[in-house]
Amino acid sequence: MAARKASHRSGTRTRKRRTGPSTSRRATPKRWSQRVTKQSDALDLDRGVFKLSSASKIAASLKRSAERSRRRKAGAYRSALSMLTFYINRAGKNLPKTQRARLERAKLELKRQFGKA
Secondary structure (H helix, E strand, O other): OHHHHHHHHHOOOOOOOOOOOOOOOOOOOOOHHHHHHHHOOOOOOOOOHHHOOOHHHHHHHHHHHHHHOOOOOOOHHHHHHHHHHHHHHHHHHHOOHHHHHHHHHHHHHHHHHOOOO
């Protein structure tokens, strides 16, 4: 019986498993959020905009960047707000509570500066 199993196995093919990415799908970048921040068509932000000392300064800088941008796909308010929200979400748990509170206030200030409140 052992001889029969051996002969049966010798006729089967072994499949090779792919170790690399499939040729039909693109490999996703490891740090997509970093790529979005650097290569996004949304806005060209001032350096250190999210580290500014007050919510009104952050909102003013975002508004200025959004209004100057010619590459954005949505309105200026929507682009500025989405960039601010993206930064808050990307920072996650590593964002200190004081800075998170300042950025949340910047959302309200941005709304006020655009006349949406």
